[in-house]
Amino acid sequence: MESSGSALPSAASSSFTTFVLPIAALTVAIYSFYRLLVYPLYLSPLSRIPNAHWSSAISPLWILYVRYTDNENDALLDAHQKLGPVVRLGPSDLSINSIDHVKTVYGGGFERTDWYSMFDNYGVPCMFSTVPSKEHALRKRMISNVYSKSFMQSSPAARRQARAILLGRLLPLLTASTAADQDPQGLEVASLFMATSMDFISAYIYGLRCGTDFLRNAAYREHWLQLYLNRHGASFYLQEVPSITRLMRAVLRTSPYPQWVDWATQELSEWNTALYNKAMAFLGNVKMDGNSTGTFNRGHFAESPEDEPVVLQSLLTNLERETATHGTDSLLYATAIKQPELAVQSELFDHILAGQETTGLGLTSLAWKLSLHQNAQDALREELLQLKKQTQQGGDDTEFFPTAKELDALPVLQAVIMETLRLDAPIETPQPRQIPPSGCRIGPYEVPGGVRIASQAHTLHRDESVFPQADEWHYARWLPLSSPTDDDNDDNDDAPRRAQARQFWAFSSGGRMCIGSNFAIQEMKEVAAMIYSRFQTHVVDDSGMEPDEGPVSEQLYLRFAPLT
Ligand code: HEM
Structure with a gap:
């Protein structure tokens, strides 16, 4: 009896190791084979x-490596040129180029x-990082007015700030660089233009004053x-492998x-807080706790x-109104109203950095x-000097400062900027979105919910069917057909121009498009x-302008020769 009592468990354990374990292992192996290979390769929509790569359907490793080595732009361009407007980068990761x-x-x-x-x-979201669309739209409405073209073009603040920064700060630096005793290497302008942009956006x-x-202040900059x-x-x-990053930390x-x-x-962050505190103190200690002094009066300025x-001011006023x-029913209650100072x-801070x-x-x-295309520079100069003559702002050169509306009417100025932002878009990398839970149709493909999908200016702007000789900087492609400076436009068909304008994506598009496009x-x-x-x-030295997908490290030395 004793022996049969002990034989039972050992029979059970031997049948477990003989049958159950192998069957379980086989089931897991078959399921894994199906989930990891058969389904993504043959059955997934x-x-x-x-x-884009032979492994893309079954593994994200290739695209992760491409992103890690900052090669995404080239890899995507290559993939779209070879494979068409929709390509799969990873098992659940698509790129589009139409x-x-x-x-x-x-x-x-x-x-x-x-x-x-x-x-x-500061651990709290801003508009840019907000995911839900409704919350995002509410945030955007609070500030979009002050970044609109009509507001900016007629804003006394914007005009006076631009004048003070350009005539009072940048012009003296450029003029000093032309003195005979200056080093002939020229001025490094990448850092100078970052400084200009910083002074512009922080002033607005x-x-x-704040x-x-x-x-x-070159040293601090x-x-x-x-x-x-x-x-x-x-x-x-933080962006591509956030769970590994979190796990490592935990x-x-x-x-x-x-x-x-x-x-x-x-x-x-502390630097931005200091700017904010200075501006708040200047505004007269406006309180953010509901006892505020109310809306701001432009008459103060x-x-x-x-x-x-x-x-x-726009943000404070609108957050207060919300x-x-x-109150507590607001979509922004948890993320902004509860912590208004940090939210603002x-x-x-995001606008400053962006x-x-x-x-x-x-x-x-x-x-x-x-500087490389002196013919374009001459055409631009001619247009500007013509404006100077028309607006009779002649005489003292340092005072020529056209209004934003006057500048907006200059076709060559518009064309050289568009062409530069096309070929050298400052944000040309992908802007990921997710397919909604119900799925959607992208061209001939049904795409299930949750898939990551993105497009990018780098590839859209190099589509030869829309931008012939896409790798060339060719500003005339943006000139209106009737422009006398455009020699290349003998045909009267402006459909190609409409297609170009439609495909221009330096500022993205839709509800999440850049809010600062008019400002920029x-x-x-x-x-x-x-x-x-x-x-x-x-150009004195442009070797620092090699195409670079990595961190911003451009350097460009230019010589400024005063017009005689
Ligand atoms: C040439 C200059 C600029 C370029 C090329 C540019 C480009 C872009 C692009 C492509 C996006 C969309 C990014 C995405 O969805 O992943 C974006 C968004 C944004 N940009 Fe700009 N930007 C420029 C200047 C500015 C300026 C001056 C500001 C200052 C306010 C600004 C503020 C923003 C903000 C706040 C967003 C987020 C918009 C939203 O989430 O709705 N940008 N920008």
Whole structure:
């Protein structure tokens, strides 16, 4: 009896090891084989889409490696040129390169992904990092008016700020560089244009008095730019492998990127808080706790419109209105109304970062292209000098400062900027969105919900069917057909021009399109007009302008020759 009692469990355990375990292992193996190979390769609705790499259907490793090595633009261009407008990058990751598909995704309000959460500042979201569409739209409405073209063109603050920055700060630096005793190597303009953009955007947000003076404070600006560059080291880990990053932090108490990235973020955040505090103090200690002094009166700034903190005021006023109207029921209650000071700082910090790097890069590319293409520079100068003559602002050169509306009517100025932003878009990398849960149709393909999908200016702007000789900087492609300076336009068909305008995607499109596009274009026009009505520029050294998908590290040395 004793022996039979002990034999039973051992028979059970032997049948477990003989039958159950192998069957379980086989089931797992078959299921894994099906899930990881058969389904993604042959049965998934995505399996009909061409793969950018042989492994794309079954593994994200190839595209992760491409992103890690900052080669995404080239890899996507190559894939789309070979495989068409829809390609599969990873098992659940698509790239599109057709303006019709772009309309479906970006015009259709497909939501952003957590990829954007690294753009939270101070631990709270801003408009850029907000995922839900309704919350995003509410945030956008609070500030979109002050960035609209009509508002900006007639804003006394914007005009006086631009004048003070360009005539009071940038022009003296350029003029000094032309003195006979100056080093013939020329001026490094990438850093100078980043400084110009920073001074522009911080003045519009916080007022000229409380904004930056990076143009004249070269030492601090170089330090700031270094901190900013340091942050790029973390993007891959935070955006592409966030769960591994979180796991490493939680379990190993370490981070995949160096600690100085966090220190740089901390210092930059404190720097922005200091600007905010200064502007708030200037505004007269407006309280954010519901006992505020009410809406702001532009009359305060009648004497010195340049000191008006335009964006800050708009945000404070509208956030206050939302608090008063909806209070705890507001969609923004948890993320903004409960912590208004941090929410405002987070939003404005994002505008500062978004506005300085992009426009600075755009201006650097513009000056580079105009220095390489002296014929375009001459055409632009002729247009500007003509305007100067018409507006009779002659006499003292330093005072020529056309209005934003006057500049907006200049076709060559518009064309050189469009062509520069086409070929050298400051943000040309993919802008990921997710397919909604119900799925959608992209061209001939049914795509299930949850799939990551993105397009990018880099490939859209190199589509030869829309932009012939797409790799060439050819500003005349943007000139109106009737323009006397456009020799190439003998045909009267403007359909190709409409197609170009439709496919221009430097600022994205749809509800999440860049809010600062008018600001950036107006600034670029003002800077270009100031420079090219006074100087001729020549390249001294552009070896630092090699195509670079990595962190912003461009360098460009130009010589400024005063017009005689
Ligand atoms: C030439 C200059 C600029 C370029 C090329 C540019 C480009 C872009 C692009 C492509 C996006 C969409 C990004 C995405 O969805 O992933 C974007 C969004 C944004 N940009 Fe710009 N930008 C420029 C200047 C500015 C300026 C001056 C500001 C200052 C306010 C700004 C503020 C923003 C903000 C706040 C967003 C987020 C919009 C939203 O979420 O609805 N940008 N920009």
